[in-house]
Amino acid sequence: MTTVSIPAGWPATEEQARAVQDELRERVVLDEPGPPPGTGRVTGVDVAYDDERDVVVAAAVVLDAVTHEVVAEATAVGRVSFPYVPGLLAFREIPTVMAALDALPCPPGLVVCDGYGLAHPRRFGLASHLGVLTGLPTIGVAKNPFTFSYEEPGVRRGSASPLLAGTDEVGRALRTQDGIKPVFVSVGHRVDLGNACAHTLALTPKYRLPETTRRADSLCRRALRQATS
DNA sequence: GCGACAG
DNA sequence: ATCTTGTCGC
Numbered sequence A: 001m002t003t004v005s006i007p008a009g010w011p012a013t014e015e016q017a018r019a020v021q022d023e024l025r026e027r028v029v030l031d032e033p034g035p036p037p038g039t040g041r042v043t044g045v046d047v048a049y050d051d052e053r054d055v056v057v058a059a060a061v062v063l064d065a066v067t068h069e070v071v072a073e074a075t076a077v078g079r080v081s082f083p084y085v086p087g088l089l090a091f092r093e094i095p096t097v098m099a100a101l102d103a104l105p106c107p108p109g110l111v112v113c114d115g116y117g118l119a120h121p122r123r124f125g126l127a128s129h130l131g132v133l134t135g136l137p138t139i140g141v142a143k144n145p146f147t148f149s150y151e152e153p154g155v156r157r158g159s160a161s162p163l164l165a166g167t168d169e170v171g172r173a174l175r176t177q178d179g180i181k182p183v184f185v186s187v188g189h190r191v192d193l194g195n196a197c198a199h200t201l202a203l204t205p206k207y208r209l210p211e212t213t214r215r216a217d218s219l220c221r222r223a224l225r226q227a228t229s
Numbered sequence B: 001g002c003g004a005c006a007g
Numbered sequence C: 001a002t003c004t005t006g007t008c009g010c
Helices: A014-027 A090-102 A126-134 A193-202 A211-228
Strands: A041-050 A055-064 A070-079 A110-114 A138-142 A160-165 A168-174 A183-189
Touching: A014 A090, A014 A126, A041 A090, A041 A211, A055 A090, A055 A211, A070 A090, A070 A211, A090 A126, A110 A126, A110 A193, A110 A211, A126 A138, A126 A183, A138 A193, A160 A183, A168 A193, A183 A193
Parallel strands: A041 A110, A110 A138
Antiparallel strands: A041 A055, A055 A070, A138 A183, A160 A168, A168 A183
């Protein structure tokens, strides 16, 4: 497992972090469809924390988009680089997540993040930020609607409804299993919303959350226990 | 001013 | 995110 330190010039205050978001937001690419769903490779990234020891562990797991078999995986350990502030999550997770992605032996393909992309107070969530810094196509799949509103989608898997910031559709509430709480999909970088939802459905044949997220989540928890004990 | 608020 | 075992249900 590789170790990372907090990057030089990393924001130290909320004001600095918001300024970085406002600047990097200009570089997000929203007019590409992205890789075709159900083909190539998809990578899940996630992090686990030990706030007592100020440690964060990130995992990146590459899956075959068709079989969902694990093609490669990597982990990285770092220091917590920012407190948790709603809207500034990326500053807490990105350095370690990027180190895990760098440690992969193969290209990640589409990256699926735990959280938001466009669905963000300044339209620049974790998935957008990671996409801009890596150049990779990214999407965000979150478990909660954050501050946004939506109407309950149909009860069947595949049903969706707009995730709204006022009248702007910033993402979609997507039902990935019959009768189960939807997930909240938004675009990150170089993928359109229709494809982001199609990828999410392709990754949820059995469970509410994408296989990518599930695999990355269990790996980073395992790695945290190992790094901590 | 107060409360809500991805992980 | 994290604290946390068994248990109810398909």
